[in-house]
Amino acid sequence: MIEICPSILSADFSRLGENIHTVDLGGADQIHLDVMDGHFVPNITFGPPLIKSIRPVSSKPYWAHLMISEPEKYIKSFIKAGVDGIVIHAEVKADTVELCKLIHDNGCDAGISLNPATPIEVILKILKHFERALIMTVNPGFGGQKFMSEQLDKIVRIRENYGNDIDVEVDGGIDVSTAPMAVKAGANMLVAGSAIFRKADPVAAMTALRRAAEDAEQILQ
Numbered sequence: 001m002i003e004i005c006p007s008i009l010s011a012d013f014s015r016l017g018e019n020i021h022t023v024d025l026g027g028a029d030q031i032h033l034d035v036m037d038g039h040f041v042p043n044i045t046f047g048p049p050l051i052k053s054i055r056p057v058s059s060k061p062y063w064a065h066l067m068i069s070e071p072e073k074y075i076k077s078f079i080k081a082g083v084d085g086i087v088i089h090a091e092v093k094a095d096t097v098e099l100c101k102l103i104h105d106n107g108c109d110a111g112i113s114l115n116p117a118t119p120i121e122v123i124l125k126i127l128k129h130f131e132r133a134l135i136m137t138v139n140p141g142f143g144g145q146k147f148m149s150e151q152l153d154k155i156v157r158i159r160e161n162y163g164n165d166i167d168v169e170v171d172g173g174i175d176v177s178t179a180p181m182a183v184k185a186g187a188n189m190l191v192a193g194s195a196i197f198r199k200a201d202p203v204a205a206m207t208a209l210r211r212a213a214e215d216a217e218q219i220l221q
């Protein structure tokens with residue numbers, strides 16, 4: 001089963017609640033929340049207060065993708081704001097297995113993400129602690145960038161080592177033409193921002209994305 005996770009980074013922030021409500025009713029599986037601190041990435045987005053205010057809009061799982069340098073300082077605040085899962089980056093200074101434990105101890109699921117420049121070997125051994133791997137197929141920081149297909153080999157490597165024991169999510173440049181490549185590599189969760197929210201009909205765009213992904217999945221079976 002492929003899961004579609006709209007990233008609100010590309011939503012209309014003046015109508016954020018409405019936008020989330022639309023994709024919720026339209027069949028989104030999860031809501032992807034891109035948190036940026038202007039330090040780990042060259043952009044700033046939002047934090048726990050905003051997440052708390054949009055939490056009641058949907059009962060789907062909310063996952064925060066923390067593109068921040070010191071996640072250890074904020075993990076508890078994000079969990080208090082109501083997220084179901086937290087993705088940290090492998091490139092942060094802190095011990096990521098300790099961060100994973102902190103997330104779990106506070107009742108949340110945990111994921112780990114890799115920037116394009118970071119080799120898969122950095123997380124292959126520690127992945128057993130996490131529920132999810134998030135493979136970046138753009139350099140994090142902005143929506144609407146070009147998909148980096150050479151990153152897909154990382155997904156293949158995870159599946160070779162872990163089979164279906166972990167969720168593998170792809171983030172960056174996902175649309176109807178790139179989603180099938182990600183699924184064929186072994187991804188079961190797709191993040192999409194501009195391919196959903198920058199379209200005139202986000203629900204139709206999400207449906208088209210799901211269809212493209214499921215067609216690719218069928219070919220695999």
Ligand code: DX5
Nearest residue numbers: 007140141143144173193194
């Ligand atoms: C990029 C973010 C992505 C972003 C994807 O740093 O992590 O989640 O929203 O945007 P698109 O789907 O437009 O590439």
Ligand code: ZN
Nearest residue numbers: 007034065171
């Ligand atoms: Zn993201």
